[in-house]
Amino acid sequence: MRSVAETETGVGRGPCSPLRNRKATLLQDALLKTDGTVTDLLELFTNEEIIVEKIAPGLYSAQCQRPVCGDDPSSVVRDVILRGKVTGARYIFAHSHLFPSALPPAVQTRLNTTSDPIGKVLREYRTESFRQIEQTASVPMPTIARLLDQARTDQMRWRRYSVISGGEAIMEITEVFSEQLFASTS
Numbered sequence: 437m438r439s440v441a442e443t444e445t446g447v448g449r450g451p452c453s454p455l456r457n458r459k460a461t462l463l464q465d466a467l468l469k470t471d472g473t474v475t476d477l478l479e480l481f482t483n484e485e486i487i488v489e490k491i492a493p494g495l496y497s498a499q500c501q502r503p504v505c506g507d508d509p510s511s512v513v514r515d516v517i518l519r520g521k522v523t524g525a526r527y528i529f530a531h532s533h534l535f536p537s538a539l540p541p542a543v544q545t546r547l548n549t550t551s552d553p554i555g556k557v558l559r560e561y562r563t564e565s566f567r568q569i570e571q572t573a574s575v576p577m578p579t580i581a582r583l584l585d586q587a588r589t590d591q592m593r594w595r596r597y598s599v600i601s602g603g604e605a606i607m608e609i610t611e612v613f614s615e616q617l618f619a620s621t622s
Contacts, residue, residue: 437445439587448602449533450540450571464593464613464615464617465466465596467528467593467611467613472542473553473556473559474508474518474528474555475518475553475555475556476555478518478527478528482523482525482527483522484519484522485518485520485521485522485523486518486519486520486527487518487519487520487521487551488502488516488517488518488551488552488553489516489517489518489519489526489551490514490515490516490551491514491515491516491517491583493513493515510535511533511534511535511536512533512535512536512548513531513532513533513534514530514532514533514534514547514554515529515530515531515532516529516530516532516551517529517583517584518530518553522557525585526583526584526585527584527613528555528584528611528612528613529583529584529610529611529612529613530609530610530611530612531578531609531610532554532608532609532610533607533608533609534547534607535591535605535606536600538604538605538606539595539606539607540561542561542572543557543558543561543563546561546566554599554607554609558599558601563601563606564575564601564602565599565600565601565606566599566600566601567597567598567599568598568599568600569595569597570593570597570598571594571595571596572591572593572595572596573593573594574591574592574593574594574615575591575592575594576589576590576591576592577592577594577610577612580592580612581614584609584612584613584614586614586616587616590614590615590616591614591615592612592613592614592615593612593613593614593615593622594610594612594613595610595611596608596609597609
């Protein structure tokens with residue numbers, strides 16, 4: 437993947453970059469507040485392709501303070517780690533509940549059979565949707581911290597949101613990352 441800095445003058449991390457002098461916490465805030473795909477933001481911030489690593493579903497739901505949809509017996513759980521394709525760095529853990537009855541069949545099949553990022557699948561199938569952020573916080577999550585190769589004592593920042601399409605929730609997602617991710621060294 438080519439970085440924005442390679443394709444547009446004055447953008448990215450060069451001397452004229454708007455990101456060059458910003459504190460990393462702004463990047464963390466962007467991850468928590470965006471209503472776009474986190475995968476795209478990570479690719480921009482890290483300058484590498486982000487891939488999805490599926491892990492055993494449901495093992496971490498207790499630390500994610502399972503979303504409201506957790507009691508829906510028809511929901512499908514999908515737990516993944518977003519990591520760098522080249523570096524292997526583990527950036528974000530995502531705990532998702534997909535609602536099969538609300539998902540277009542092709543999208544449902546794709547999400548169940550591949551490791552493709554949810555936002556990219558929705559975009560590819562032109563599924564009009566928006567994210568409704570419901571909660572953000574920063575708390576210790578030792579098991580997830582360890583999963584992301586962080587110290588068990590690290591505070592973990594997370595957000596929970598619903599993906600709405602056609603007026604109904606098609607999934608609920610909790611995304612978690614360490615406060616050390618993109619932490620300012622200054």
